[in-house]
Amino acid sequence: MSVLRTPAGTVRWAGRDLGSWPVLVALAMLWLVFQAANPNFLSADNLVNLALQVAPLGVLTLGVVLVLLVGQIDLSTGAVSGLAAAVVAVGLSQQRWPGWLAVLVAIAVGAVVGAVYGWAFTRLGLPSFVLTLAGLLVTLGVQMRVLGTTGSLNLPFESWLVRFSQQAFLPDWLGYLLAAALTLTYPAIRLVERRRRAAAELPLEPGRDLAVRTALLAVATLLPTWYLQTNRGIGASVALFLLLVLVVDLLLRRTRWGRSVRAVGSNVGSAHRAGFAVRHVYVSAFVACSSLAALGGVMQAGRLAAANQGSGGSDTNLTVIAAAVIGGTSLFGGRGSAWSAPLGMLVVGTISSGLTLLNLDSAPRYIVTGLVLALAVTLDALGRRRAPATGR
Amino acid sequence: MSDEAILAEPAAISLRGVSHSYGAVRALVDVDLDVRGHEVVAVVGDNGAGKSTLVGVLSGVLVPDAGEVVVDGRETQLTSPGLARGLGIATVFQDLALCEDLDVVENLFLGQEIRRGPMLDEVAMEREAQRLLAQLAVRVPSLRAPVAELSGGQRQAVAIARALLGEPRVLVLDEPTASLGVTQTAEVLTLVERVRDSGFGVVLVSHNLADVQAVADRVVVLRRGRLNGEFDADVASYEQIVAAITGVAPPGEAAR
Numbered sequence: 001m002s003v004l005r006t007p008a009g010t011v012r013w014a015g016r017d018l019g020s021w022p023v024l025v026a027l028a029m030l031w032l033v034f035q036a037a038n039p040n041f042l043s044a045d046n047l048v049n050l051a052l053q054v055a056p057l058g059v060l061t062l063g064v065v066l067v068l069l070v071g072q073i074d075l076s077t078g079a080v081s082g083l084a085a086a087v088v089a090v091g092l093s094q095q096r097w098p099g100w101l102a103v104l105v106a107i108a109v110g111a112v113v114g115a116v117y118g119w120a121f122t123r124l125g126l127p128s129f130v131l132t133l134a135g136l137l138v139t140l141g142v143q144m145r146v147l148g149t150t151g152s153l154n155l156p157f158e159s160w161l162v163r164f165s166q167q168a169f170l171p172d173w174l175g176y177l178l179a180a181a182l183t184l185t186y187p188a189i190r191l192v193e194r195r196r197r198a199a200a201e202l203p204l205e206p207g208r209d210l211a212v213r214t215a216l217l218a219v220a221t222l223l224p225t226w227y228l229q230t231n232r233g234i235g236a237s238v239a240l241f242l243l244l245v246l247v248v249d250l251l252l253r254r255t256r257w258g259r260s261v262r263a264v265g266s267n268v269g270s271a272h273r274a275g276f277a278v279r280h281v282y283v284s285a286f287v288a289c290s291s292l293a294a295l296g297g298v299m300q301a302g303r304l305a306a307a308n309q310g311s312g313g314s315d316t317n318l319t320v321i322a323a324a325v326i327g328g329t330s331l332f333g334g335r336g337s338a339w340s341a342p343l344g345m346l347v348v349g350t351i352s353s354g355l356t357l358l359n360l361d362s363a364p365r366y367i368v369t370g371l372v373l374a375l376a377v378t379l380d381a382l383g384r385r386r387a388p389a390t391g392r
Numbered sequence: 393m394s395d396e397a398i399l400a401e402p403a404a405i406s407l408r409g410v411s412h413s414y415g416a417v418r419a420l421v422d423v424d425l426d427v428r429g430h431e432v433v434a435v436v437g438d439n440g441a442g443k444s445t446l447v448g449v450l451s452g453v454l455v456p457d458a459g460e461v462v463v464d465g466r467e468t469q470l471t472s473p474g475l476a477r478g479l480g481i482a483t484v485f486q487d488l489a490l491c492e493d494l495d496v497v498e499n500l501f502l503g504q505e506i507r508r509g510p511m512l513d514e515v516a517m518e519r520e521a522q523r524l525l526a527q528l529a530v531r532v533p534s535l536r537a538p539v540a541e542l543s544g545g546q547r548q549a550v551a552i553a554r555a556l557l558g559e560p561r562v563l564v565l566d567e568p569t570a571s572l573g574v575t576q577t578a579e580v581l582t583l584v585e586r587v588r589d590s591g592f593g594v595v596l597v598s599h600n601l602a603d604v605q606a607v608a609d610r611v612v613v614l615r616r617g618r619l620n621g622e623f624d625a626d627v628a629s630y631e632q633i634v635a636a637i638t639g640v641a642p643p644g645e646a647a648r
Contacts, residue, residue: 193514193515196515197515197518200515200516200519201519202519202522254511254512254514255510256505256507256512259494259498259502259505259512262491262493262498263491263494263498263502266493266494267489267490267491267492269487269489270489270490271491271503273473273485273489274502274504275503275504276502276503334491334494
């Protein structure tokens, strides 16, 4: 009965958003377990490899996060990435296109797929689940046709795409410079904002909190930079991925588009009545997702210096959705952040890399990843269920 | 302001001869309604009496088959929600149209965010939100708490505050207390009085006569889509209003 509700002003923080903490804890535990099982796991060499493996799939996950945020799903990102890999491979090795053209065409193909999804979803009202499932099958077929009879193409080793994805690492000084710039930019922005808040007589966060967070950020950026640079360093593709995460994070939190994405995912009717162009929001999310999937596929093709019928196949479509949810983006729409992509993909990549080091096959990898996903979805569902319990 | 002074004031918004049908069902028949500043007009009626249709017309969601709206002495048509808002009619729908995952400030400015260049100006929005909520004496646990964490009364308050952001002249509230408990109903009704005392006209659509008698200045009764009586809330008795709602007019009480 509504009378039993807590009186105004005493609503507890029961449904409080835990943010990224659960996934960070999970990651720390996995790293400790794998390090105990194999002392090579936390070696700089293995972590450099892990980062290189995670980056292309992380770009796919970033796109999935956007689609999940508007409350929809895209089952076909793996297939789209495979198609983009095929396009870039054909462009580079058969058509002799310049690298930039091949990459642009591949990403454009992804954008077209996303535009078709957006159109069919908003105009025909098809559910995204079935729509993208159909898209997955069509895309797979097109990928095979693009690859031709051989079914497999190697990228020329001397192409910049392969060198970028395999051998390009940030110079040490640049790595430190970027880490330091990030560490200093954050408090600088917060201090400017703090001054404006003070002028507006709004409550200020304690200066100590800002100092602690800046210190944590310094550790979180400089320590991995230093450690990876004792080996080969930060891969260029990893830097590109992190740059994309920063850009998407900024778009989601600080622009009207980002606000509209979260509003549509939270309650599409309310977003519509608030004046957001709901159709455009959906289309933009689908296009961004498929374009990022295509870019991820291009990066993956560069990393493996090949594209074949298996590119982006098998479990990729589902793994990236799992990674987004493990990273903390809700399957129910409206809640999540760009940071779920690197965090979630890092968990999935850790499980894969750790078990490979233990010479285990795919079976335990699927099982462990599945269990972690189940745990993440449980947290998601609990967070969602608890919230309305305090409301009406 | 005295009742006489309010009644002498020209209406901020008037409906003239508004009719609307859904197929063969006549939801509204030749309805007139005046709303002035500084007054709460309650619209009451049984289920299916046409209250929701009236809200639809006032909010611009429904375009009526006949009749017009007079704003500042000029006849016009409310053909879209945006137009209605532009003319100074803000509507709080029964479902509140909030986004539960977004925080209070984000919901207050939903769709009308303040920007600084290409970026959202969170400081300006939070300052404005704080000012507005303080003015209405609305308390929320935190301006940055997701609306999902608020009580029903607080959500209603956030929705009302959002409607007032656009500086409307008339606020239309559709069943604002329908899902609230006793304490929260009292809070929302106090808020309605505060809104009225700040000079806004309020249309309170409700089927809860206790609420209506608590805050309304005038009571307009709808029955089967037609006006079936208009009462001064200070004078009219509960029985008179119920009689007008059910259609059994007591002797001596003239229905319009």
